[in-house]
Amino acid sequence: MNFGVPLGLSSGLCWGAADFFGGMQSRRLPALTVAFWSQVAGALGLAVALAVSGTRPTPAGVAWGLVAGAGSGCALVLFYRGLAEGTMSIVAPVSACGAVVPVAAVLLTGHRPDALAGLGVITAITGVVLVSRPRRTAHDQPPASPGGPGRSGRVLAMALGSALGFGLFYVFVDAGTTGSRGEPLWVVAGARASSLLMLSMIALVRNRSALRWPGRRIGPVALIGIGDTGANLLFAYAATTGNLAVVGVLGSLYPVATVVLARWLLGERLSGGQNAGVALALTGVGLLAAA
Amino acid sequence: MELIWLVLALLVVDLAAILFAVDSRPGFERSPRPWARRSAGG
Numbered sequence: 001m002n003f004g005v006p007l008g009l010s011s012g013l014c015w016g017a018a019d020f021f022g023g024m025q026s027r028r029l030p031a032l033t034v035a036f037w038s039q040v041a042g043a044l045g046l047a048v049a050l051a052v053s054g055t056r057p058t059p060a061g062v063a064w065g066l067v068a069g070a071g072s073g074c075a076l077v078l079f080y081r082g083l084a085e086g087t088m089s090i091v092a093p094v095s096a097c098g099a100v101v102p103v104a105a106v107l108l109t110g111h112r113p114d115a116l117a118g119l120g121v122i123t124a125i126t127g128v129v130l131v132s133r134p135r136r137t138a139h140d141q142p143p144a145s146p147g148g149p150g151r152s153g154r155v156l157a158m159a160l161g162s163a164l165g166f167g168l169f170y171v172f173v174d175a176g177t178t179g180s181r182g183e184p185l186w187v188v189a190g191a192r193a194s195s196l197l198m199l200s201m202i203a204l205v206r207n208r209s210a211l212r213w214p215g216r217r218i219g220p221v222a223l224i225g226i227g228d229t230g231a232n233l234l235f236a237y238a239a240t241t242g243n244l245a246v247v248g249v250l251g252s253l254y255p256v257a258t259v260v261l262a263r264w265l266l267g268e269r270l271s272g273g274q275n276a277g278v279a280l281a282l283t284g285v286g287l288l289a290a291a
Numbered sequence: 292m293e294l295i296w297l298v299l300a301l302l303v304v305d306l307a308a309i310l311f312a313v314d315s316r317p318g319f320e321r322s323p324r325p326w327a328r329r330s331a332g333g
Contacts, residue, residue: 071305075308078304198305
C-alpha cells in the first residue's frame with residue numbers, strides 16, 4: 001500500500017494546526033518567546049530523529065542549512081505575530097505564498113520557470129491582492145478595528161515578510177539537499193541551529209526577557225514545535241514513499257487547516273472577495289508545489 | 292550574482308524580524324510574564 005497520500009495529508013494537517021496554535025499562543029505570549037521555545041522543543045525532537053536515523057552530515061548540506069535558518073526563525077516570529085494580531089484566515093495563505101520565491105530564484109539564474117509555475121505565481125499573487133483589500137460593510141465603509149488600516153497594513157507586511165523568509169528557506173534547503181546532496185535531516189538540523197541563534201541574538205539586542213522560560217505555557221508551546229518537526233518528518237517520509245508531485249501539493253495545503261481551525265474555533269469570517277483571494281492563493285501554492 | 296539578491300532578501304527578513312521582535316501590544320512591552328499579571332488581576 002502507498003502511504004504517500006495519507007502521510008502527505010497528515011504533514012499538511014500537522015503544519016496547519018501547529019501554525020494555528022502558534023498564533024493562538026502568540027496572543028498570550030510575545031511571538032519571539034513562542035517562536036524560540038517551540039523551536040527548542042522541535043530541535044529536541046529533531047535530535048531524536050537524527051539519533052534514530054543514524055545518518056551522517058555532509059559539511060555543504062549543513063552549511064546551506066545554517067544559511068536557510070538565518071531567515072526561517074525570523075520568518076516564524078513575523079508569522080506568529082501576524083497570526084496573533086491579524087486575521088489568521090488571511091495571514092496563513094499569504095505567508096504560504098512564499099512558494100513564489102523559489103520561482104523568482106530560478107528567474108534570477110537566467111532560466112525560465114515552466115508554465116505551471118508561472119500560472120501558480122500569477123494565481124498566488126492575484127489571491128494575495130484580493131485578500132489584502134479591506135473588508136467593507138453594507139454601507140461601503142471599512143469596519144472599525146483596533147489600530148485601523150495602519151494595523152492591517154502592518155499585519156500584511158509581517159505576512160509578506162514571513163512569506164519571503166519561508167520562500168528563502170525552501171531555496172537554501174533545496175541547495176543543501178538537491179544541490180549539495182546533503183542528508184535532509186542534517187540540513188534541517190543546521191537550519192534549526194542557526195534559527196535559534198538568530199532568535200537569541202534578536203532577543204539580546206531588542207528584548208532579553210522574550211527568551212525567559214514561558215512557565216506553565218511551556219506544554220502547548222513545546223507541542224507546537226514538536227508538531228512542526230513531526231510534520232517535517234511526515235513530509236520527508238511521504239516524499240520517499242509516494243509521488244513527490246502529489247505529496248508536495250498535499251503538504252503545501254497546510255494553510256487550509258489553519259483557515260478551517262480559525263473559522264471553527266475563532267469564528268473568523270471573510271468578505272466574498274477575500275474568500276476568493278484565499279482560494280486563489282491556496283490554488284497558486286498548490287500549482288507551485290506541483291510544478 | 293543571484294546569491295547576492297538572495298542574501299539581500301535574507302537581510303530584509305532579518306531586519307523586519309528585528310523591527311517587529313518587540314511586541315508593542317498592551318501587556319507585552321513591560322512584563323515578560325503577562326499571564327502572571329493577568330491571573331493576579333483576576
